[in-house]
Amino acid sequence: GDSVTQMEGPVTLSEEAFLTINCTYTATGYPSLFWYVQYPGEGLQLLLKATKADDKGSNKGFEATYRKETTSFHLEKGSVQVSDSAVYFCALSRGGGTSYGKLTFGQGTILTVHP
Amino acid sequence: SQTIHQWPATLVQPVGSPLSLECTVEGTSNPNLYWYRQAAGRGLQLLFYSVGIGQISSEVPQNLSASRPQDRQFILSSKKLLLSDSGFYLCAWTPGPEDHEQYFGPGTRLTVT
Numbered sequence: 103g104d105s106v107t108q109m110e111g112p113v114t115l116s117e118e119a120f121l122t123i124n125c126t127y128t129a130t131g132y133p134s135l136f137w138y139v140q141y142p143g144e145g146l147q148l149l150l151k152a153t154k155a156d157d158k159g160s161n162k163g164f165e166a167t168y169r170k171e172t173t174s175f176h177l178e179k180g181s182v183q184v185s186d187s188a189v190y191f192c193a194l195s196r197g198g199g200t201s202y203g204k205l206t207f208g209q210g211t212i213l214t215v216h217p
Numbered sequence: 218s219q220t221i222h223q224w225p226a227t228l229v230q231p232v233g234s235p236l237s238l239e240c241t242v243e244g245t246s247n248p249n250l251y252w253y254r255q256a257a258g259r260g261l262q263l264l265f266y267s268v269g270i271g272q273i274s275s276e277v278p279q280n281l282s283a284s285r286p287q288d289r290q291f292i293l294s295s296k297k298l299l300l301s302d303s304g305f306y307l308c309a310w311t312p313g314p315e316d317h318e319q320y321f322g323p324g325t326r327l328t329v330t
Contacts, residue, residue, distance in 0.1 A: 134317035145321035
């Protein structure tokens with residue numbers, strides 16, 4: 103079945119450092135890929151998405167590129183801020199049909215940014 | 218624009234008591250709806266999903282049940298809570314069969330004592 107694997111955390115960085123959170127997936131066909139962010143005590147927010155190979159999703163300075171050849175969707179940001187401290191989830195979806203829009207999530211990566 | 222609501226925001230219930238959590242979506246029609254549980258602030262477990270009124274699919278056997286009495290209303294219930302039911306419950310929706318991303322509600326923090 104489908105699966106998503108994220109790098110183990112927690113990740114601790116200083117403000118303005120470069121961020122990479124690795125995500126790889128296993129799925130047949132061409133799933134859509136997502137990054138969600140969860141701030142303490144809140145629900146998940148969609149951060150960015152990519153729906154086909156070589157697409158780059160971007161939002162709020164974060165980027166991720168859908169790499170079909172390496173089955174990866176790594177999250178990057180050039181300069182993190184304290185306000186980026188949160189849990190980040192990588193996910194995939196096969197969309198509708200018999201998949202019913204269900205998401206497969208990675209285990210989440212905790213990011214802490216210090217001033 | 219579409220919004221999703223969950224209530225209550227927090228709940229403390231004794232073991233053996235009943236449970237009812239509610240989720241409603243505004244600004245859309247015939248969404249797919251999902252209930253997740255999150256333990257220890259990390260992984261999400263899909264509990265139930267629904268593609269229409271009265272249509273409920275369960276992902277894991279457990280002490281909980283779900284219902285969809287109206288198009289944009291999704292309810293999570295239990296007749297008798299267990300300690301292991303504690304967690305953060307999230308409702309999510311997706312507009313329809315051609316859409317892939319899900320949008321999440323603010324969640325309900327349930328503590329069973």
